[in-house]
Amino acid sequence: MARPWESAPGVPFYRDPKYRGIALQIGLCAALGYLAYSAIQTAAENLARSHVASGFGFWNVVAGFDISQTLIDYSPQSSTYGRAFWVGLLNTLVVAALGIVLATILGFTIGVARLSKNFLVERLATGYVELIRNVPLLLQLLFWYNAVLNALPGFAASFVLPGGILLNNRGLFMPRPLFADGTQILATFAVTVLLAALFNKVVGRSAGFWGAIGVRSVFTLSILVGLPIVVFVVVGAPFAFDYPEIGRFNVKGGFEILPEFVALVLGLVIYTAAFIAEVVRAGLRSVPRGQTDAAQALGLTRPQTLQLIVIPQAMRVIIPPLTNQYLNLTKNSSLAVAIGYPDLVQIFTGTVANQTNQPVEIVVLTMLVYLSFSLVTSLVMNFYNARHALVER
């Protein structure tokens, strides 16, 4: 690092950039250390004065409050605050996972639509992106929850959607699959996936008809979807559906999804899809025009050009900002507090922090959870970049 003109003879040490740098860093660390020390001292005094417990002793204390959506066993009488934490974390992850899948589908569709030659398609997609990106997410969530879902008719006048799904102001009621024999289903799916993978492996290397990407994906898909259907038709479907029905006082049967969940997923998907659409559009436009021209000169068809030339190059540009949007969606799911969906922030930094009166530990723990999400994501991204980055000569 040392350059020839640094530490030159005749220069006093206090003008030497090296020593000045070291002095600056020591000073900075000392100042920060002093700030941290005095802050902690003050905090300790303030805590001692207000007789607030510190530490994570509350973790094993019975929580005593109910949660409207629990994916794991939880009862207000016997479950602990620690259990409530896991319930909240799982609820956050469910929203994030479903939101990511749906936002990706919607976002890619709109991103491609923005580059469409069709005037109406392009205008509609642009209007969507401009409208959604320029209105705060919190406002959109409140709108979906308070002005749309709460304004839906009561259960007696539910909307009946295709597939026996009911929608009313108490939420979304889906048919619940009743599994008869788990092993048969598992075995069928395992064989299917194995066959599809094998088919790809054998055929993937070969040139000609079987090696073409379109042919390969069509056949793989038909194995993945067709085989289970064939098996179920021959052997008899191993599951039935329990359809929700409108009862006298409530909706009976089926699988209930909270209106808060519906509003949160809807809001997050619609909002994030607008950003994903911009990422996709930028990615597709980053592939130089010459690439398409060259592909056509080689005699590739339009679908082939897209699959073999444009998309692989665009994905390299799309993937890093796309994962950023996934992280944003996960972090934005914390706005669930506004509409009362029991996610990590609502349960933990809301109810638990109020009951235990130990907000510092709880907020720090919540931050660590979100930090670990982004840390894991950036590790995966670094791995991906190392494998897929352009090798510059």
Added chain:
Amino acid sequence: MEAPTVAASRTNSAAVAYVRAAPAAAVLPPLTTVGVLAWFKDRLFSSVGSTVMTILIVLLLAWILPPLIDFLIVDATWSGSDREACLPSPARPEVGACWPFIGDRLAYVTYGSYPVASRWRVDAFFAMLACGTAWLLWLEAPRRDIGAVYFFVVLPLASLALLHGFPTLGLAVVDTAFWGGMMVTIVVAAVGIVTSLPIGIVLALGRRSKMPAVRLLCTLFIEIVRGVPLITVLFMASVMLPLFLPDTWSPDKLMRALVGVALFSSAYMAEVVRAGLQSIPRGQYDAAHALGLSFWQTSRLIVLPQALTVTIPNIVNSYIALFKDTTLVFFVGIFDFLKTIEAARADPKWSTSVTSATGYIFAALVYFVFCYAMSRYASRMEKRLGVGENR
């Protein structure tokens, strides 16, 4: 082999009866290649798929637009003094948006509970802010350097005196608990905008520094803040600041939220500035070194002017994000614009089935106007800088 004959016939063309002497009138291009029809064919019906999409979208618009226009204009209520005006009646079974509700609560969603007699101070603040913003955004404006000083130094002090009060000048102190509405949204956004750029620049320089301790501290701060949701940063600020500071300093609720927003937006701004710094070629640094400029001189005179100019569109984009994020101060009990809309919508005086939708649509419109204007500015700057030219 026929060449001489052709040449010969051309020279005698006047003599040959069947060769025309005057040029024929130009034939109009086919109807399907120019004009409206061609546009329709090319942009709406170029293929089967395109035609299907066009029909589907027209059907979709026909399904959505009429009810929307009915709700917003045709069936909407335009005058009235309380909820009675916006209730459905046998004479008017369909009730649209309840606009008198907005008119009635407009002062509340603009000023919150700020004392009525002192609201001129808020108006003065809005006017000063508008001048400063225009001065900075208009690139051909005279003396933009004074504009920057005005915006980043004079304006913050003047607004503090105006809004909070300055007893020696006869401006009575108005506690921040009375602040609310659009005014708070703009204050939060403005504080975020004014503080995030300088702090972000320092953090970005620190992250690219050769000194390991400085680099580590800046990187840690940026990555931690960017890795967590704003809502946890706000909780942290509202819980931790009173705990870690001595009682005598204890900041009020608004101040704590402002600290949270400032820290959060600085971390994002740091990354935007860093991207700009990375676009500056190494030769610029070397040349500055060769001229004997110090680190701060290099940054101030050579690197930052170029880096910030290149990255103006991104800076404006992160201001848009910041403006939308100000809605989150909602969660720490501050009555920003969105929170006052929420409070107004719950007011029994105006409680009807359409009040919520009306309030949200109005709020969305206001946010949209602000953010869309900023994004138009950003994309104009982008074109002007030629950053977006390589397609």
